[in-house]
Amino acid sequence: MVLADLGSRVAVALRKMAQAPLVDKDVLNEMLTEICKALLQADVNVAQVKHLRESIKKNVDVESLASGMNKRKMLEQAVCNELCSMLDPGKEPYAPKKKQANVIMFVGLQGAGKTTTCTKYAYMHKRKGFKCALVCADTFRAGAFDQLKQNATKAKIPFYGSYTETDPAQIAAEGTAKFREEGYEIIIVDTSGRHMQEAALFEEMQQVSDAVAPDEVIFVMDSSIGQAAHEQASAFKKKVAVGSVIITKLDGHAKGGGALSAVAATGAPITHIGTGEHVEDFEDFEVKSFVSRMLGKGNIAGLAPEMMKRLTQGNWTLRDMREQFQAVLKMGPLSNIMNQFPGMGGLDFHESGARIKKHHPLEVVELLDQFKLMATTMQKTIKKNKKMGKAGQDLHNMDAATVAQMMHKMNPQMLQHLGGQAGLEQMMAEMEKEEKKHGKGPKGK
Numbered sequence: 001m002v003l004a005d006l007g008s009r010v011a012v013a014l015r016k017m018a019q020a021p022l023v024d025k026d027v028l029n030e031m032l033t034e035i036c037k038a039l040l041q042a043d044v045n046v047a048q049v050k051h052l053r054e055s056i057k058k059n060v061d062v063e064s065l066a067s068g069m070n071k072r073k074m075l076e077q078a079v080c081n082e083l084c085s086m087l088d089p090g091k092e093p094y095a096p097k098k099k100q101a102n103v104i105m106f107v108g109l110q111g112a113g114k115t116t117t118c119t120k121y122a123y124m125h126k127r128k129g130f131k132c133a134l135v136c137a138d139t140f141r142a143g144a145f146d147q148l149k150q151n152a153t154k155a156k157i158p159f160y161g162s163y164t165e166t167d168p169a170q171i172a173a174e175g176t177a178k179f180r181e182e183g184y185e186i187i188i189v190d191t192s193g194r195h196m197q198e199a200a201l202f203e204e205m206q207q208v209s210d211a212v213a214p215d216e217v218i219f220v221m222d223s224s225i226g227q228a229a230h231e232q233a234s235a236f237k238k239k240v241a242v243g244s245v246i247i248t249k250l251d252g253h254a255k256g257g258g259a260l261s262a263v264a265a266t267g268a269p270i271t272h273i274g275t276g277e278h279v280e281d282f283e284d285f286e287v288k289s290f291v292s293r294m295l296g297k298g299n300i301a302g303l304a305p306e307m308m309k310r311l312t313q314g315n316w317t318l319r320d321m322r323e324q325f326q327a328v329l330k331m332g333p334l335s336n337i338m339n340q341f342p343g344m345g346g347l348d349f350h351e352s353g354a355r356i357k358k359h360h361p362l363e364v365v366e367l368l369d370q371f372k373l374m375a376t377t378m379q380k381t382i383k384k385n386k387k388m389g390k391a392g393q394d395l396h397n398m399d400a401a402t403v404a405q406m407m408h409k410m411n412p413q414m415l416q417h418l419g420g421q422a423g424l425e426q427m428m429a430e431m432e433k434e435e436k437k438h439g440k441g442p443k444g445k
């Protein structure tokens, strides 16, 4: 996802600033300009970027930075805090309660992923022990009921809908009443997608809301919506009481910044993110860990030091990989583990995890080859950079030819997932840091 690109661009700007011999107002301004440019290009709302810039300028004391040792850390923290406060409206989302009916209404633009997300939400809560049911109040899109029916059946969740009734408020009222009577705890009402220009549909959404009196309204937003996100989110908020937000399709190549900054328009917290088309591709959203993952501040040390050590030292054998995979599988979904690695936040390991579990020899070999290629390429480049380091050149200033050569060698899909050149550079820098920590760095460094 492009958000990983944003993270590495912010990290590059911070690093450049930390390397400056003297940090004065000009250097700070230059860094902020670069960060703001990156944020705008990721579709973060213009007003919010302006606010972030002003707030950092106000809160960071350039004089103390000039004499302090931890310039980069301090600024990184300031940027991190600002991004967190942008994503955190400081409000607790609605928490469904057991042993009572919680009616949750889903709203959003056409194609945002509401129907898919309704099932994901129901499935997640079902696994937490709630008795869940789905109501299809989308009479606008032909096939909407069939889609919900299909998803619900697959996830073994009861559903309600109609092929003949055309009034969505009527269906919603009937469905919720039926499930209330049957003692369901989470009753999810899926509504049709609409644009703010479609006044009649907005009216209809309000009628559905009046008919079911939801305990919570969830606004579902596609991460690729861009700068329009703010305006659309505000329009929904004006009509119904949006209590929380779910951002979908964060697995794709969307810039993401627009949807994230729309949180400010609704004043509602993001509770979950959609990361794929499958029912399990759904994660809880936690602001701090999301921002630090986005900025590439993963947690290698705490999670898989042995794995990283072997990779950076070049002792990466097929046997090692098999053992590592087995250990990793015990720890949870592979995507969760790999996302802890700086620079790997955008990699799609969902498929990989599924493939290992199947244990088909050919598929496992193909997967291992993919990793081996990456490990070898990284190792070679790190060695090359050690030489460059002796010649007074640093990894961070790796010449374009080296990067181009490396990009050429890598599987284009993997490269894309790594966030392109910027993501790759950042990952290499983090690996070099790890290597130094393990005492294998070039002499005198």
Ligand SMILES: Nc1nc2c(ncn2[C@@H]2O[C@H](COP(=O)(O)OP(=O)(O)OP(=O)(O)O)[C@@H](O)[C@H]2O)c(=O)[nH]1
Pocket (backbone or CB within 6 Å): 108, 109, 110, 111, 112, 113, 114, 115, 116, 117, 138, 141, 144, 147, 191, 192, 193, 194, 248, 249, 250, 251, 252, 273, 274, 275, 276, 277, 281
């Ligand atoms: N990659 C990816 N695709 C998703 C995600 N969520 C939904 N989709 C896909 O997005 C498309 C639209 O999703 P729907 O659930 O039909 O959207 P909707 O908001 O109900 O659509 P309307 O009823 O027309 O408003 C489908 O092809 C889904 O599979 C996600 O998190 N990642």
